[in-house]
Amino acid sequence: MTTDYSKEVIQLTPKAHKSTALTMDWFARKALYPPRAGIQVTPLINGEHAFGAVYDAIRGAQKSIEIISWGFDPAMCFKPDSDRIGELLDVQGRHGVKTRVLIWKNPLANFVENTIIGDGLAGSGGTAMGSGVARASAASDKDLKYRQTLEFQRTYYQDELAKLYAAQRQVDGAGKPPQPPNPARERELQAMLADIEAQLNGEGGYNTLKGSGGPKYSPQDEQYTREWFNRLHDGRMQNVEFRTRDFSTEVPLNAIMRGPQVVQEKGRLATLYRLIKGEAPDVNFAHMLALTFFASHHQKMVLVDYEDTANAVGFVMGHNMHRNYWDTSAHLYDDKAARRSPGFGPWQDLSMKVQGPVLHDLNHNFSTAWDRETFWIKKWFTDGLRDQREAIKPDNFKAAGSTMAQICRTQPQEGAETSILELYHKALGNVRNYAYFENQYFRYPAFAKQLRELAAAYIAKGRDKDLYVFVVTNNPNKRGFSSTTYATLQELGQEQLMPQAQRTLTEDMLRKRSQLAYLEANPHTDPYVQRAQLNRAEILKREITELEKKGVTPEVEQRLGGLKAKDIPELGKPKSNDGEEPKPYTLKDIPGLKVVIATLTACTPDPGSTLSEGQQAYFRDIYVHSKLLVVDDVFSLLSSANINARSLHTDSELGLAAPDAELAKHWREELWKLHAGESFNDDKGSCDGLENFIKWNKVMDENWKNKNKNEPLITHLTRFWDVETPYAKAID
Structure with a gap:
């Protein structure tokens, strides 16, 4: 159950405490875990750094490895050309390192998106539909061959186009005059190249209902994932234990059989009751049913060597353990050049490495979830993981840094904790200069309304400075997500986008x-x-x-x-x-509030490049999967939670909040340089909201023009502009 930390009293002794500093309240009061001091936080921007750090920690593990994730692909390489993660866990297990992996699995949801690559419907190795093909049989390589054919055709037509321009430009060695322009052939070749690019970008990803559920362009990995789970479930893998979890429906007899811990567990019906009682604003009943019966366990964390408190390390992650989450910060257009698996990416995502006493709370989150999924008979005869580690206290971890931080969650199963939501509201209520959202979704109108009302309150009190709201997100692109996105943008005067x-x-x-x-x-x-x-x-x-x-x-x-x-x-x-044409939208001017909504786009040639004769640029969306809030170079919250009702009320989520100026400024400066090319500070070293607002709009306007002319972008930052999604009631 959550604790109300507002009741805590801190006693100050004049002789022992020479000075005190009072700040605004940044921590969640109603949370399971308290704020803890002495934390070291290392930001990990994009998959190359995040998965690289996790790989190194797992490879160096001496005692234990604990993983919670929404999805898991044992054939994924955390570093290019490294061992598959399934192989690494297998090797560590044979060296005595105990590995526990806990992944969400819902049979109905798996028909749409297979979260456990190769596990099969019954855990015997296969796809979301079932066990797939027989053991050890070769996977099909027809998808891979088709992609290779497309790549060959692209090279051929590029060469043909180059020959066409060369013939028009100069006399050849035989003294032939330049050929006249051939616009029809030029248009034909460019159309063929555009069609090939569209096919290459549209194909790829994971198989959902065939083979092992593995990647379409890797027959070897497709076979490996199936065999990995066969060995795992047959008991042929030492010290590697794999469990799945989902939400239950409250049945008293079932709860009693599953053990004392589960008697107090909250299930789907309790979640539905909370929604009906009005916990989530502006959610209709059909939306409530969708949120309740398709709620997911969306947390992502890794904990290594918890028993060795001097060397233990943890990760709070936005990244899932699927290969589409791996990318470099360059976000190159071409998968091969970016060293991504073919058909995956580009991808923007954030995680963090943490050390210090907060690892105690990460362990509690893992152990409680792990014990909940222990086979019910075993629960009556053996101690759970939480009991086994009860002797390890927060004080056993020495201070690793100077940050004070709090683990926060959405956890419907345990007292309906919504401390991530509380932290968002609290942080947005504290905004004095800017708020920065980098999130997969931007679909929670209450946050936008809070910022609009805060700006109005400042004006009423005589403030003459604007608040700035910077958002990097994705277009909805699905009608079931549109109404909440539209309502959020409308609160900020941006609905015409x-x-x-x-x-x-x-x-x-x-x-x-x-x-x-x-x-x-x-x-x-x-x-x-x-x-x-x-x-x-x-x-x-x-x-x-x-x-x-x-x-x-x-x-x-x-x-x-x-x-x-x-x-x-x-x-x-x-x-x-x-000349200059009028923009196809009109953004409302909200007094006291300056808002900019952006997406990210990759191009080839790379941003900042120039085109050679006859060349044109091609574009791909960079999928934003990040879940970050930064406020005023003071506070940051990184979590697995999207900005939507699902993540803030009904899915399980995990995050870390820290009122640490150095950390918040690092996030802002590094990400804005990555997206917009620059991040401006004022003469005091803090964020210059106005200069950055001007910069973002200038970059996005320039990129708007370049994209329409099929010319390279100047950076990845592009204006949010959704021309695909019709209006419909949200179900997410």
Whole structure:
């Protein structure tokens, strides 16, 4: 159960304490774990650094390795050209190192996205559907051969295009004159290259329902994952124990059989009850059911050699142990050049290495979850992992650094802890200069509303400085995610950056206006029918008012009314080559609040490059999977939690919060340099909100133009602009 830490009293002794410093409150009061001092935090930006650090820690382990993750691929290489992680765990086990791996598994969800590559539906090695093909049989390589064919065709057409330009440019050795331009052939070759690029970018990833669930372009890994789980579950792997977990449905007899710990466990029905009681704002009942019955265990952490308190190390991660999470900070367009597995990436993600007393809390989180999944008969005859380690206290860990930090969670199973949500609200309430969100999703309107109201409160108190909100996220690209994203952007005056969603709302508005006009112009002579018409008219008026509240203004109706879905992508493209064209959106000016919403994009040639004759740039989205909040160069929160109702209320999540100025500034400076090319400080060394706001907008505007002209970007930072997602009620 959570503890209310606001009740703690700190006694100050004048002779022992020469000075004190009072700060704003940055820690969660209702959390299972208290703030702890003496913590060392090492930021790990992107997979090359994160997985590299985890690999080194696992390779150096002497006693134990504990892993919690949403997904696991035993054939993944944490370092290019290194051992597969499954091989490394196997080797460490044969050397006496005890490994425990705990991964979320839901049979229904696995049909959509296989979280455990090669485990099979029943754990016997295979895909999400079942055991797959027989043991030791060769996996198909047809996908790999098809990709190699596409790559060969790309090289051929690139060479043909180069020959075409060379023939037009100069006289050859035989004295032939330059050939005349051939625009038809040029367009044909460029169209072929664009089609090949689209196919290469659209293919790849993991097999979901065939083979072992392994990567499409690696037959060897597909076979390895299946065999790894066969050996594991047959008991042919020493000291490596693998368990899966999911949420339960409360059944009293089942709880009693599974042991004393589970009697107090909260399951799906308890979560649904909390949502019905109004814990999550603006969530309809269908959304509640989806959140409850498809809740996932989304935590990611690694703990190495916990028993050796002098050398123990932990990781709080955003990265899952799937190969698509591996990338370098360069985010190169081409997978091969980036050393990524073919068909995966580019990918932006963040993790951290932690040392010090906070490892006690990481162990408690792991041990409690591990014991919960112990076979119920075994629970009655052996001590659980938590009991075995009860003698190790926080004081056994020496101070490793100067940071004070708190482990925070969303954990519906244990007292419905929502300390990550509490920390977000608290940190956003403390903003004095800027808030930076780097998150996979940006779908929680309450946070945006809080910032808007905070800016208004500052103005009311006479403040004349703006607050700055910087966001790096992804386009929703799925209708089930659109309404919450749209509502969040609307709170910040940015809803016109989702024109496809606005087009859907506009269609609805025009339809309702037409129905209302007809009813008002054609009253029925029968009084009973007329009464029904009047009732229907009142409903339509209320629905029209709701649509107006969602930003469907007369200007939007005029601009988007009558457009088809296929017309929306054309809005942002230039109509001519002459002069500056007006932007296809209008952002609202919220008093006291300056907002910029961005995405990340890779290109080839690389950002900052110049094109050779006849060459054009190609673009790929960089998938943002990070879950970071930074406030005022003072506070940072890195977790596994997305900014949506699922992560903040119903999934299990894990994070670390720290009011540490050096750490917060490091996150801001390194990430903004990576994304925008620069990060500006004022004369006091703190974030210059205005200069960075100007810089971001300048970069995004320049990249908007370059992308429309098929020229390389200047950096990866691009403006959020979702021309794909229609408006629909969220289910995430």
